[in-house]
Amino acid sequence: xxxxxxxxxxxxxxxxxxxxxxxxxxxxxxxxxxxxxxxxxxxxxxxxxxxxxxxxxxxxxxxxxxxxxxxxxxxxxxxxxxxxxxxxxxxxxxxxxxxxxxxxxxxxxxxxxxxxxxxxxxxxxxxxxxxxxxxxxxxxxxxxxxxxxxxxxxxxxxxxx
Numbered sequence: 001x002x003x004x005x006x007x008x009x010x011x012x013x014x015x016x017x018x019x020x021x022x023x024x025x026x027x028x029x030x031x032x033x034x035x036x037x038x039x040x041x042x043x044x045x046x047x048x049x050x051x052x053x054x055x056x057x058x059x060x061x062x063x064x065x066x067x068x069x070x071x072x073x074x075x076x077x078x079x080x081x082x083x084x085x086x087x088x089x090x091x092x093x094x095x096x097x098x099x100x101x102x103x104x105x106x107x108x109x110x111x112x113x114x115x116x117x118x119x120x121x122x123x124x125x126x127x128x129x130x131x132x133x134x135x136x137x138x139x140x141x142x143x144x145x146x147x148x149x150x151x152x153x154x155x156x157x158x159x160x161x
Contacts, residue, residue: 010052013045021053025060028156033057034106034114038156064109071110073146080144081108087143092136101132106153113140116153123154 008018024030024039033053037043043050058064067077075083088105096103100120107114115136121129133150140148 010056011040011042011045011049013049014041016040016042018056021056022060025057028159030156031057031061031064031112032107032109032114034153035151035156038153039159041160067109073144075144077109080148081105083143084108084113084140084148087139088136091139095135096132099128099132101129103136111146112149112151113137114151114153118154123158 010016010018010021020040021036021042024036028035028039030036030039033043033050036053036057043053065071070076070079073080084105088103092103096119101122102118104116104118105113106116117123117133121132137148137150140150
């Protein structure tokens with residue numbers, strides 16, 4: 001039997017190696033474990049490999065600041081998340097509900113807000129859905145006092161093999 005090249009297997013549940021994760025990080029600018037999971041499925045099973053995935057991300061991007069430390073905006077990621085939750089509950093969710101769209105807030109890190117959309121028009125370029133997303137970003141930005149960037153995990157998940 002021919003010798004196969006050695007692979008540094010990171011995720012045993014989905015058989016994802018380090019090279020696949022590094023390529024996905026480079027190709028898609030992934031910065032969080034959840035984003036890597038959405039694209040590669042690594043970490044989507046038992047999640048015991050999350051520390052190894054985070055170590056790869058740290059190697060590529062540098063170690064992220066602790067979640068309770070304020071960034072240049074003066075707010076920590078946890079404080080931003082709390083403000084975003086309030087804005088979503090008060091202003092965004094009622095509008096989304098009327099349009100048959102749901103938004104699940106997954107995480108907030110720095111200026112990146114990870115969400116997953118479900119419902120009418122999701123995954124399309126319909127003007128109504130794009131307007132809803134823009135409104136959500138506008139309210140998140142106002143709540144945090146800095147431009148927030150929406151990362152749609154369902155879009156990244158569509159890239160998964």
